[in-house]
Amino acid sequence: MLYISTALYCEAKPIILYFGLKKTDQFHKFQVFLGDDILVVITGVGEIAASVAISSICSVIPPEKGDFFLSFGSAGTVSKSLTLKEIYLLNKITQLSTNQTFYPDVLFRHPFREIQGVTGSRVLKEEIQALNQTQEESLFLYDMEGAASYISASYFFGTHQMAFLRILSDYGEKKDQREWLTPNQLTLMIEEKAHALFPFIEQMKEQARQKEQLLHTQTSEFLEQMEQLLCLSTSMKYILQQHLSYYLLLHDDLLDIIKWCDTHIPNSCKSKREGKIYFEELKRQLL
Amino acid sequence: MKNSNDNYYDRAFTHIYVEKELASGTQAKDIMKHFPNAKIILIDHYKDVFNRSGQNFHEQKKVRNLILANKKGKLVYPGAQVCQSFGNQHFYYTSSVMNCIYDCEYCYLQGMYPSANLVVFLNLEDMFDEVRELLKQHPVYLCVSYDTDLMALESILSYGKRWAEFAKENEKLTIEIRTKCASLKAWEDIMPSKQVIYAFTLSPEEVSKAYEKRTPSLKQRLTCIKTLMERDYQVRLCFDPMLYISDYKKIYGAFFDEVKKEIALNQVYDVSIGVFRVSEDYLKKMRKQNPKSAVLQFPYENENGVYQYQRELTNEMLNFAMDALKESIPEEKIFSWEEEKGKESNGKKRK
Numbered sequence: 001m002l003y004i005s006t007a008l009y010c011e012a013k014p015i016i017l018y019f020g021l022k023k024t025d026q027f028h029k030f031q032v033f034l035g036d037d038i039l040v041v042i043t044g045v046g047e048i049a050a051s052v053a054i055s056s057i058c059s060v061i062p063p064e065k066g067d068f069f070l071s072f073g074s075a076g077t078v079s080k081s082l083t084l085k086e087i088y089l090l091n092k093i094t095q096l097s098t099n100q101t102f103y104p105d106v107l108f109r110h111p112f113r114e115i116q117g118v119t120g121s122r123v124l125k126e127e128i129q130a131l132n133q134t135q136e137e138s139l140f141l142y143d144m145e146g147a148a149s150y151i152s153a154s155y156f157f158g159t160h161q162m163a164f165l166r167i168l169s170d171y172g173e174k175k176d177q178r179e180w181l182t183p184n185q186l187t188l189m190i191e192e193k194a195h196a197l198f199p200f201i202e203q204m205k206e207q208a209r210q211k212e213q214l215l216h217t218q219t220s221e222f223l224e225q226m227e228q229l230l231c232l233s234t235s236m237k238y239i240l241q242q243h244l245s246y247y248l249l250l251h252d253d254l255l256d257i258i259k260w261c262d263t264h265i266p267n268s269c270k271s272k273r274e275g276k277i278y279f280e281e282l283k284r285q286l287l
Numbered sequence: 288m289k290n291s292n293d294n295y296y297d298r299a300f301t302h303i304y305v306e307k308e309l310a311s312g313t314q315a316k317d318i319m320k321h322f323p324n325a326k327i328i329l330i331d332h333y334k335d336v337f338n339r340s341g342q343n344f345h346e347q348k349k350v351r352n353l354i355l356a357n358k359k360g361k362l363v364y365p366g367a368q369v370c371q372s373f374g375n376q377h378f379y380y381t382s383s384v385m386n387c388i389y390d391c392e393y394c395y396l397q398g399m400y401p402s403a404n405l406v407v408f409l410n411l412e413d414m415f416d417e418v419r420e421l422l423k424q425h426p427v428y429l430c431v432s433y434d435t436d437l438m439a440l441e442s443i444l445s446y447g448k449r450w451a452e453f454a455k456e457n458e459k460l461t462i463e464i465r466t467k468c469a470s471l472k473a474w475e476d477i478m479p480s481k482q483v484i485y486a487f488t489l490s491p492e493e494v495s496k497a498y499e500k501r502t503p504s505l506k507q508r509l510t511c512i513k514t515l516m517e518r519d520y521q522v523r524l525c526f527d528p529m530l531y532i533s534d535y536k537k538i539y540g541a542f543f544d545e546v547k548k549e550i551a552l553n554q555v556y557d558v559s560i561g562v563f564r565v566s567e568d569y570l571k572k573m574r575k576q577n578p579k580s581a582v583l584q585f586p587y588e589n590e591n592g593v594y595q596y597q598r599e600l601t602n603e604m605l606n607f608a609m610d611a612l613k614e615s616i617p618e619e620k621i622f623s624w625e626e627e628k629g630k631e632s633n634g635k636k637r638k
């Protein structure tokens with residue numbers, strides 16, 4: 001599953017429509033939209049809101065091993081050399097309040113320009129002074145959720161399973177960061193970038209879909225059966241499980257081994273000692 | 288995570304993380320020049336990137352990014368507990384680079400490091416200073432390419448050359464550079480020296496293809512070794528780790544025959560043999576990262592914290608290698624990890 005978080009509904013709207021997501025009433029404090037292998041949560045503005053929403057969602061619908069997280073939204077900048085309405089990928093995120101920096105892995109191909117992000121708790125205009133003092137690099141995007149989203153998501157996702165995209169919406173000159181845009185305009189701005197954004201989301205979704213389950217049902221059943229039949233201790237069961245994992249990497253299934261057991265292992269063992277003898281034989285068969 | 292979508296991953300070294308204080312230096316700039324399209328990301332300390340929690344070595348290995356840093360603290364470590372000492376009393380190792388551009392499925396670095404990104408330490412001179420101090424006390428046998436493959440990075444770093452030149456200035460220093468690199472170009476600027484041993488790891492082509500991703504083929508390695516020997520470089524052959532694969536006797540038998548046919552074994556510096564083994568802690572991590580690897584999921588036995596093949600199998604494989612080699616090279620020139628482990632009693636891990 002691909003987990004997407006945005007601060008505002010208008011930022012998520014194009015994604016919700018494109019992927020045909022349906023609102024779920026499972027959550028009351030924030031809006032959540034679900035679809036085929038994709039989930040969107042509208043967190044609200046600011047670090048605390050983002051943290052709470054992401055943590056809640058991931059606790060109620062826990063991500064699986066291969067799942068991905070995408071934080072998407074609008075951001076401002078003080079640098080006029082950056083292009084308005086462009087989507088950027090953050091490869092470094094600094095939290096202004098703590099001066100801590102986070103580095104999401106960028107292992108995937110993507111069509112976006114990369115940049116560092118800075119997260120603060122107030123609108124850009126009010127933070128400009130602090131930014132000028134602390135930021136050595138002049139090129140960065142400013143948002144109010146990035147760092148907190150990273151911190152919260154990293155409880156549930158690996159560094160390679162997170163991506164942070166921001167669309168540049170303003171130069172921080174207005175009183176409110178998003179003042180100069182109505183929600184509709186922001187939605188439209190994102191829609192204009194659909195050609196880059198949606199294929200990227202598709203790609204991440206596809207990535208997240210590839211799950212693996214090494215020890216499937218047949219193995220678990222076999223393991224349980226052998227545990228009883230051969231009076232296996234916990235450590236012997238673990239050893240047998242390792243042998244089975246290895247065997248399954250070289251063979252499609254356990255059918256041959258099950259057949260072998262039918263003819264070589266009795267239906268019950270008289271003692272643990274007898275069980276151990278068969279256990280050793282079974283191990284040899286699995287190598 | 289298995290991935291059917293090869294297009295998902297980017298090429299190698301698309302991102303270079305550089306410690307701020309090094310970014311404007313010539314050394315960092317020279318390295319960055321090799322990757323004109325890479326994004327440069329300034330960092331305070333390499334550990335901010337390298338030691339992050341939640342990294343996946345296996346996933347990062349598919350891309351591999353570069354970190355340029357200065358190493359602080361102790362730079363040269365006593366090596367006896369870790370690896371084969373080849374009978375050297377004052378055995379040390381140092382890591383001027385952490386991680387490797389190759390991708391061997393059995394590599395212990397997956398269990399040792401939290402990240403697959405390559406860290407290049409630029410303060411080689413500080414390492415030289417520390418070795419000089421040791422040399423004041425006794426001769427030094429130093430392995431400089433354990434946690435990486437320095438020769439494979441020679442075109443970018445020239446560290447092989449710098450270590451060789453450093454050895455030349457210090458006659459009591461012997462250096463081992465372990466490698467799977469087969470590009471003769473890497474040796475172009477390095478003079479042959481009795482003090483520098485190039486230890487080539489060799490595996491049957493079947494093993495190499497299946498488990499040593501991105502490494503040169505056996506044929507390429509043999510050709511490179513042959514040429515280097517003709518040019519008077521010191522060559523050690525490492526048949527280590529041998530892997531237990533089906534038909535291993537047939538495959539390794541043919542492999543030893545091919546090596547003997549191509550290389551005059553009586554002229555190599557020495558030979559080492561060993562089977563796959565790895566510390567308990569490392570294997571646990573390696574298995575978690577790569578659950579689909581048959582090499583890692585093999586049900587090894589835990590002997591004093593070291594996972595290895597069952598004793599009989601280990602002996603059988605080592606004897607097999609010994610028998611195949613001993614007619615071509617005197618036995619005292621064949622070093623077996625098992626024997627050495629007996630001497631050291633706490634062998635822990637090997638590449």
Ligand code: SF4
Binds near residue numbers: 387389391395638
């Ligand atoms: S085993 Fe050696 S060559 Fe292979 S990846 Fe590890 S360090 Fe590199």
